[in-house]
Amino acid sequence: MSKIRVIARLDVKPPYVIKGVHFEGLRKMGQPEALAEKYYWQGADEIFYIDAVASLYQREILFEYIEQTAKSIVAPFCVGGGIRTTDDVARLLHCGADKVVINTAAIANPQLIRDCAHIFGSQCVTVSIEAKRKGDGWECYTDYGRIPSGKDVMDWVKEVQDLGAGELLVTSVDTEGRQKGFDVELMAGISTIASVPVVAAGGAGQLEHIRDVIKDGNVNAVCIASMLHYDRITIREIKEYLLSQEIEVTL
């Protein structure tokens, strides 16, 4: 097993980091630059910054908040929300992002994934999949878990890999924000067919949830939000627990 990455996820509705349940009922948690710095010093392996409303409101990416957040951390910084073109990606890299997260625009225009991979390399392109259970499978959603796309999740995983995606950020719309555990079955299904790293998001409420999604969901990284935002635990404590469970992490 490679070292598991423990990622702090900031869902941002500028100027605040917000948190909801099932992506709804958003609460203010703090300012992105302050939280990014806090989780950086706690030992976060990466920081994900997702603008929660840019796609939904169809507004421009607010680059100044991203640059401000990037300034305080010497660690990997991944940014998403509202990316529509390769120019957006270039501007984000020049604001301090190392990777970008694309969902809505990729579903509307899958070619964007290929274009980004060609210009910036696959390692720079994380495709976000917002999955909601439907029948025996899962359906992809867009616009922060609001709009069903009609695409089957497993088909989409194969398609985006072929287009050059370098990582998958998988959020279960069903478990997101409830703090009752990840959708382990979804993660395991995706990990089985994925040839790129899989990052699990949506549902961590207890340490056991994190262990289970790593061991049974076979993911390469986990995104943590609520547990951190409510100061229930630190990244360091999560990592110490994972080590005690014989899961490799960096301290």
Add this chain to the structure above:
Amino acid sequence: MSQVIGVIDYGQAGNIFNIRKVFELAKKEVKIVVVKSGQDLKSVDKIVIPGVGTYKGAMESIAPFYQELRDKILKVPTLGICLGMQILSEIGYEFGETPGLKYFEGAVRLMPVKHPVPHIGWANVEVIRPSKILKGVTAEDVFYFMHSYEFINYKDVAGLSNYIDHSFVSVVERDQVFGVQFHPEKSRTHGLKIIDNFLSI
């Protein structure tokens, strides 16, 4: 004395912001110059060839000042980071076959592993011979990697890393030219050691 660091610009790709930030953190008397032409190279004391992009795209970006860059690398301390390390090789196979800057022998190929690729995450560096750029690096230090391709080199290897069970070249060094597969500008205090070492050369 103030040092002028020339950072090679790839246009859309490249992460000059992060390079600038880490150099400013490491030492205040550093001036960063963005290099887009042979003219820009004239005043620089050291060169950084940054990461983020593709082998082919990076070589296309530097094509207009390829010769000037090659000549300058032979004279001044140069640090290639991630993709920047890779293009110091003879040839790369990302999106077709592309000749590189040919400072180091060897080719850059897709990582031959069964594990997920790209390799994204933290790993140690085993220092296998005396190295200026790895001075002070210990077996416990971890560095951040994000790459699908690796540098196949046998002559100038200073450091090796593992992606699970696969060993690959993570640091090359010959004279005043260095290449690191990881991102020192993303590797917390351990990365800052590398930047400090480069500034001290």
